[in-house]
Amino acid sequence: MTDFQAFLPDTSFALDVPAADWRDAIRKAGDRLVASGFTTDAYTDQMIETVEKMGPYIVIAPGLALAHSRPSEAVLGTGLSWVRLSTPVEFGNKANDPVSLVIGLAGRDEQEHLQVMSAIAGALTDAKKTEQLAKAGTPDEVRAILQS
Template sequence: MKFIEENITAFNVQATTPEEAIRVAGNLLADSGYVEKQYVEAMVESFQTNGPYIVIAPHIAMPHARPEDGVHEACTSMIQLETPITFGSTPNDPVKLVFALGASDSEEHLEVLKKLMNLLGDKEAVEQLFSASSYENIRELIV
């Protein structure tokens, strides 16, 4: 499982729309070979069809699509947006962190979600993710 590793993180990302932010986070996974390019577009289509359900907590979005849309390996990328973006989730907007999630089966999906929830359940860790300027700043959080 590839979970928020250095090659799939980006900081101070400039994006102006939710779709653009989802593509940046998704393309980190696609460019590393963990998912197909079509998976990235499936994440965007899922957001456009289903709305801001992917905004899972204040300032945090977790786009994903179905495994059959092109996942090779369980993976989670993270981008930190320079300027937060409104996704349309009134209680949780604007979004500052986007975690693109890829899982090839339901067991992996649960494993990835558990790791992410453990990380996001730690208020101090989340604050560090919001303010980090490089992977070095968060390396010890990603266990």
Template sequence: MATDIDGFLPDSSFMLDVPAQDWREAITLAGKGLTASGFTTEAYTGEMIAAVENLGPYMVIAPGLALAHSRPSAAVLNTGLSWVRLSTPVKFGNKANDPVSLVIGLAGKNEDEHIVVMSAIASALSDPVKTAQLKAAATPEDIRRILKA
């Protein structure tokens, strides 16, 4: 699955250099990308926001990076990702990793697909060189190419 990043991250799931007032708006943008790509219904966006409200900012997994997600549910139609690069970073309330400038939305149809896609993204983002390239990438095509490398 990790090799088919094109199917999990279509052009419609990207928003590059967009503004958000706060973490809720940042997650809402990630949810819009998931919905626009047919991965989720709008209800999933509310589930992602509720996860932060109930569990805290655990989604901020590295400096400047949030992996917005919720558990597989009826609101998930297909496994996929959205990619939101914010024009101005926002705070999620995670002292170690705030502020966030990249929000990746993750929707998993089931636990297995959820974990496979999440680990593929995590391995790419654990490489500082790739992370820097992703921050500078100009197009969705460039981002997919970096993730596949």
């Protein structure tokens, strides 16, 4: 069982915040990773560069982007950020835009990156949990839904 308290501390959350565009949305997710001590600002730039190079493949489900980049020296620890936007933004993914939830993922190495990604993906493929997560009002509520 994944310890979401360790990977997703209170400092990782920004709920119902505005974003001007997809870059701003990723930057907000990156800011929460930095605030939680998981990454440096350089990782945020790497997440944005990944989308610029690879396209909006990070928009993995309707309304949901999993912002990440490869493990690098900019990753200080494995963790997540959770940014729910007050107004959805377009990432350029016709099937799944607009995005209202941006989850930032930082992994120290490939194994930890995949471990956290699979734990979060398990919760996000459940339509009922996804609906509950969209309405969750506190970090504790989000973690409880992910843990269930």
